[in-house]
Amino acid sequence: MVGTRTGRVPMSDTSTPSGGDRYDWHTAQDRWLPVWEKLDQFRASEYPADRPRKYVLDMFAYPSGDLHMGHAEAFAIGDVVARYHVLRGYAVLHPVGWDSFGLPAENAAIKRDLDPAKWTYANIETQAESFKRYAISFDWSMRLHTSDPGYYRWTQWLFLRMFERGLAYRKESAVNWCPQDQTVLANEQVVGGRCERCGTAVTKRSLTQWYFKITEYAQRLLDDMTALEGHWPERVLTMQRNWIGRSEGARVSFAVEGRTEPVTVFTSRPDTLYGATFMVVAADSALADELCAPERRAELAGYLEQVARLSDIERQSTDRDKTGVFLGRYAVNPVNGERIPVWASDYVLADYGTGAIMAVPAHDQRDLDFARQFDLPVRVVVDTGAPDPAQTGVATPGEGTLVNSGPIDGLTKGDAIRRIVDILAERGVGAATVSYRLRDWLLSRQRFWGCPIPIVHCPTCGEVPVPEDQLPVRLPELSGADLRPKGVSPLASVAEWINVACPRCGADAHRDTDTMDTFVDSSWYYLRFVSPYDDQRPFDPAELRKWMPVDQYIGGAEHAILHLLYSRFFTKALYDMGLIEFTEPFKALLNQGQVILNGASMSKSKGNLVDLGEELRKYGVDAVRLTMIFAGPPDEDIDWADVSPAGSGKFLARVWRLASEVGAAETTRGEGDTEVRRVTARTVHEATQLVETHRFNVAIARLMELTNALRKAVDQGPGAADPAVREGATILAIMLSLFAPYCAEECWSKLGHAVETGDTVSRAPWPRAEPALLAEDTVVCVIQVNGKVRGRIEVPTSIGADDLRDRALGTDTIAGLLGGAEPSKVIVRAPKLVNVVLPA
RNA sequence: GCCCCCGUAGCCCAACUGGCAGAGGCAGCGGCCUCAAACACCGCACGGUGUGGGUUCGAAUCCCACCGGGGGCACCA
Numbered sequence: 001m002v003g004t005r006t007g008r009v010p011m012s013d014t015s016t017p018s019g020g021d022r023y024d025w026h027t028a029q030d031r032w033l034p035v036w037e038k039l040d041q042f043r044a045s046e047y048p049a050d051r052p053r054k055y056v057l058d059m060f061a062y063p064s065g066d067l068h069m070g071h072a073e074a075f076a077i078g079d080v081v082a083r084y085h086v087l088r089g090y091a092v093l094h095p096v097g098w099d100s101f102g103l104p105a106e107n108a109a110i111k112r113d114l115d116p117a118k119w120t121y122a123n124i125e126t127q128a129e130s131f132k133r134y135a136i137s138f139d140w141s142m143r144l145h146t147s148d149p150g151y152y153r154w155t156q157w158l159f160l161r162m163f164e165r166g167l168a169y170r171k172e173s174a175v176n177w178c179p180q181d182q183t184v185l186a187n188e189q190v191v192g193g194r195c196e197r198c199g200t201a202v203t204k205r206s207l208t209q210w211y212f213k214i215t216e217y218a219q220r221l222l223d224d225m226t227a228l229e230g231h232w233p234e235r236v237l238t239m240q241r242n243w244i245g246r247s248e249g250a251r252v253s254f255a256v257e258g259r260t261e262p263v264t265v266f267t268s269r270p271d272t273l274y275g276a277t278f279m280v281v282a283a284d285s286a287l288a289d290e291l292c293a294p295e296r297r298a299e300l301a302g303y304l305e306q307v308a309r310l311s312d313i314e315r316q317s318t319d320r321d322k323t324g325v326f327l328g329r330y331a332v333n334p335v336n337g338e339r340i341p342v343w344a345s346d347y348v349l350a351d352y353g354t355g356a357i358m359a360v361p362a363h364d365q366r367d368l369d370f371a372r373q374f375d376l377p378v379r380v381v382v383d384t385g386a387p388d389p390a391q392t393g394v395a396t397p398g399e400g401t402l403v404n405s406g407p408i409d410g411l412t413k414g415d416a417i418r419r420i421v422d423i424l425a426e427r428g429v430g431a432a433t434v435s436y437r438l439r440d441w442l443l444s445r446q447r448f449w450g451c452p453i454p455i456v457h458c459p460t461c462g463e464v465p466v467p468e469d470q471l472p473v474r475l476p477e478l479s480g481a482d483l484r485p486k487g488v489s490p491l492a493s494v495a496e497w498i499n500v501a502c503p504r505c506g507a508d509a510h511r512d513t514d515t516m517d518t519f520v521d522s523s524w525y526y527l528r529f530v531s532p533y534d535d536q537r538p539f540d541p542a543e544l545r546k547w548m549p550v551d552q553y554i555g556g557a558e559h560a561i562l563h564l565l566y567s568r569f570f571t572k573a574l575y576d577m578g579l580i581e582f583t584e585p586f587k588a589l590l591n592q593g594q595v596i597l598n599g600a601s602m603s604k605s606k607g608n609l610v611d612l613g614e615e616l617r618k619y620g621v622d623a624v625r626l627t628m629i630f631a632g633p634p635d636e637d638i639d640w641a642d643v644s645p646a647g648s649g650k651f652l653a654r655v656w657r658l659a660s661e662v663g664a665a666e667t668t669r670g671e672g673d674t675e676v677r678r679v680t681a682r683t684v685h686e687a688t689q690l691v692e693t694h695r696f697n698v699a700i701a702r703l704m705e706l707t708n709a710l711r712k713a714v715d716q717g718p719g720a721a722d723p724a725v726r727e728g729a730t731i732l733a734i735m736l737s738l739f740a741p742y743c744a745e746e747c748w749s750k751l752g753h754a755v756e757t758g759d760t761v762s763r764a765p766w767p768r769a770e771p772a773l774l775a776e777d778t779v780v781c782v783i784q785v786n787g788k789v790r791g792r793i794e795v796p797t798s799i800g801a802d803d804l805r806d807r808a809l810g811t812d813t814i815a816g817l818l819g820g821a822e823p824s825k826v827i828v829r830a831p832k833l834v835n836v837v838l839p840a
Numbered sequence: 841g842c843c844c845c846c847g848u849a850g851c852c853c854a855a856c857u858g859g860c861a862g863a864g865g866c867a868g869c870g871g872c873c874u875c876a877a878a879c880a881c882c883g884c885a886c887g888g889u890g891u892g893g894g895u896u897c898g899a900a901u902c903c904c905a906c907c908g909g910g911g912g913c914a915c916c917a
Contacts, residue, residue: 265917268917347917
C-alpha cells in the first residue's frame with residue numbers, strides 16, 4: 001500500500017532551529033486524512049444548486065496493481081484543476097472509477113489459478129485507499145467499475161442500440177492471430193508484429209468478428225474537430241486527422257472482359273487515367289477469386305498460400321520486392337478503350353477503397369516497382385520535367401502538364417482532374433468521391449474477462465438481441481485453467497451458459513461467446529458518471545444536462561487516437577439516437593507527459609521502476625505531488641532523476657514554519673504593511689492567470705517568491721504580527737492547497753481556522769487581487785542607444801510618449817552620446833522603453 | 841522516407857508573445873550557527889539562448905538552412 005506510516009526516514013526532519021515547530025508531514029497526513037474523510041467535502045450533489053458547474057475528469061485507471069508514478073502525475077494534475085474550480089466557487093464533478101475489464105486480470109488469474117474478479121477487485125481496493133491517502137479531491141459517491149454487472153448491463157444495452165441501427169454488425173475478415181497462444185489478438189496486443197505476451201510472430205487469419213461502423217462517422221469526426229481547436233493539444237488533433245485519412249479522388253469503372261459488372265477502382269489521381277497500364281486487385285479479396293481465369297487458379301492459390309505464410313513483420317517491410325500473379329483477364333480503360341491486364345497482389349489492400357486499383361506506374365512508385373518486377377509497360381502522362389521513370393525506376397508523382405492524354409492534354413493537375421471527372425460522369429463510368437483510411441472498429445475478443453456480447457445465434461432467426469429485461473448477460477464464474485487460451489473464447493466451453501432458447505422462436509440456440517473490447521467500456525463511462533447508480537437507464541438526462549460535456553479531460557497522450565476517437569464516435573452515435581444532446585464529449589483536453597528515469601521510460605523489464613510507495617514513504621504525499629507539478633509544464637515528461645522531492649519538502653517546511661510563526665503572533669489591527677500587501681496581490685494576480693492557463697510549475701514559483709517575501713517581512717520587516725503578513729500567509733495556504741493539501745490544511749489550522757468543524761482550506765474562497773494594489777505609480781524605463789541599454793530613468797506609469805522621449809534625450813548619458821547631433825530615429829514604447837538610433 | 845514538437849546557466853525550468861536574458865528550484869561555493877557537523881538562516885550567476893544566415897531601431901521570440909533530441913505515420917492508391 002502506498003504511503004503508509006511504516007518506514008519513517010529522517011528525510012522529513014527538515015526542522016527549524018531548536019524549539020520551533022518543525023515540518024512534519026507524517027503528523028499532517030495522519031491528522032487531516034480522517035477529518036477529510038468524515039467531512040467528505042467534494043460531493044458534486046452537495047454544492048448549492050446555484051453554483052456554476054465544472055466537470056473535471058481524469059482518464060480512469062486500470063487496476064493492474066497499486067498506483068504508480070504515472071498515476072501520481074496524472075491525478076495530481078487533474079486534482080489541481082478540480083481543486084482550483086472548487087475554490088473558485090464552482091460545483092465540481094470529479095468522479096473516480098476503474099476500467100476494470102481486460103486481459104491482465106485474465107492472465108493473472110490463469111497464472112495464479114484464481115478468479116479474475118477477485119484479482120481485479122482486490123487491486124481496486126488497494127488503489128482506492130492509495131487515492132484517498134494521495135488526497136485526490138474525488139467525489140467518492142460517484143464511483144464505478146466497468147466490470148460491475150450494474151455497469152456492463154448498460155454497455156450491453158448500448159451495444160443493442162448500435163445493433164438496431166446497423167452500427168454493430170458481423171463480417172468475416174483477416175485478423176491478428178497468435179499461433180502460439182491460439183488466439184486472436186487486438187491491434188494493441190501486437191507489438192512490432194509480435195505477440196505482446198509470448199513474442200511469437202503474428203499472422204493473419206480470416207474470422208467472423210463484430211464491428212462498429214465508425215467509418216460512417218468519418219466525416220463528422222473530422223469536421224467537428226474545428227470546435228476542439230485551441231482546447232485540445234494540436235498534436236492529438238493532427239494524429240486523429242491522419243488516422244481518419246480523408247482522401248479526395250474519383251471512382252472509375254473499368255469494364256472487364258467476360259464479366260457483366262464493371263470493376264470500380266478508387267484513385268486520388270484521376271488525371272493520370274491515360275497512364276493506367278494495368279489493374280491490380282487485392283490478392284486476398286473475393287474479387288480476385290472471382291476474376292481469376294480457370295487456368296490461373298492454381299497459381300493464385302499458391303500465391304495466397306505464400307502471402308498467408310508471411311508474418312506481419314515481413315508483410316510490413318517497405319523495401320520488400322513486389323509480388324503478384326496475373327489473373328488471366330483483361331479490363332478496358334473507359335477513356336481510351338485500351339485493354340489492360342488484371343493482376344492480383346498483396347500490395348493492394350482489400351479493405352481500403354474498392355480493393356482494386358488502376359496502376360499508373362509512371363507516376364506512382366509502388367505501381368512502378370510492380371511494373372518493373374513483371375515487365376509491364378510504363379507510360380508518362382504528366383510531364384514534370386523529371387527524367388523518364390521507365391529508365392530511372394523513380395516515379396514522378398509531382399505536378400506538371402498532361403501529355404498522351406487526349407482531351408486533357410496540356411492541362412495542369414487541378415484542371416485535368418476536374419475535366420476528366422466531368423467526362424467520366426457524362427459517360428456514367430465514374431464520379432468524384434472521397435475515401436477514408438479509417439477502418440471499422442473490430443470490437444469482439446475471444447476472451448473471458450470482458451463484457452459479453454448480448455446476442456443469441458439461432459439457426460432459424462439468425463442474430464437475435466437478448467431482450468432488455470434479460471440484461472445483463474452475466475459472465476459465468478470461471479477461474480484458473482478454465483481460462484487458458486484454446487483458440488475460441490473460454491465462454492464457448494461453458495455449456496450451461498451458451499445453450500439458451502432463442503428469444504424470438506424458442507428453438508435451441510446459443511449465446512455469442514465473444515466479449516467486447518475494453519475500449520467499448522471506456523467509450524461511455526464519462527456519461528455514466530453523472531448517475532452511476534441509476535438502474536433504470538444508462539444515464540439520467542437531467543444530470544447529463546447539468547454536467548456534460550466534460551469541461552476538462554486529463555490523461556496521457558497514449559490515448560490520442562483510440563480511446564478519444566472511439567468516445568467521440570459513441571457521443572455522435574448516441575446523439576443521433578436522441579439519447580444525448582451534444583456531439584462532442586470533451587470540451588478541453590490536457591495531455592500530461594510521462595514520468596521517466598535517466599532519459600528512459602520506466603518499465604518492469606528494464607528494471608528501472610521508481611516505486612511510488614517508496615517515494616511517498618520517504619517524502620510524503622505533498623512533496624511528491626508538488627514535485628510532479630513543479631517539475632515543468634504538465635505536458636512535458638518528468639525525469640525523476642532531474643527533480644528533487646527533498647527540495648519540495650524544503651519549500652513546504654518554509655511555508656509551515658511561516659504559518660506557525662504568524663499563527664502564534666498576536667496580529668495587530670489595520671491593513672498592515674503596504675509593500676507586503678502589494679507582493680501578495682501581485683502573486684494572487686499572476687498565480688491565478690498561471691493556473692488558468694495550466695502553467696502550474698510557474699504558479700508554484702510565484703508561491704515560492706511570496707514565501708520568500710513573507711519570510712523577509714517577518715525577519716527584517718514589519719514582523720509576524722503585521723496584518724498584511726497574516727493576510728499573505730493565509731492566501732499562501734489557500735493557493736498552496738491545490739498542490740500540497742496536507743501542508744496547506746495544517747497551515748490553515750495554524751492560522752486559526754477550526755478545520756475539524758468544517759472550516760477547511762478547501763472551502764476557503766480563492767483570493768482576489770485588489771486592483772489598487774496592482775497599480776504601480778512609477779516604473780523604471782530603459783533607455784537604449786542602438787538597441788543597447790545605456791541608462792535607466794524612473795518615470796510615472798502614465799507618462800506620455802512625447803514627454804518620455806524628451807526626458808530620455810535630456811539625460812546626461814544620452815546627451816553625451818549624441819554630442820549635439822540629431823538622432824536619426826527615436827522609438828518610444830511608453831512607459832518602459834526608449835531606443836535612440838544614432839546616425840550612421 | 842514523410843509530417844509534427846522541442847533545444848535558454850552543471851541540471852529542471854521562467855522571460856508580459858518582438859523591448860533590460862533570469863523569476864523559482866536542484867546541485868555547488870561562501871557566510872552564520874556548532875567543540876565539530878547536520879539542519880535552519882543569509883548571500884553568490886560575464887550562459888547571451890544548438891549552429892549559420894536573414895528580417896527589424898531592437899530577435900530566445902518571426903523567416904530559411906543545417907545539427908541534435910522526442911513523437912506520429914509509413915505499400916491507404
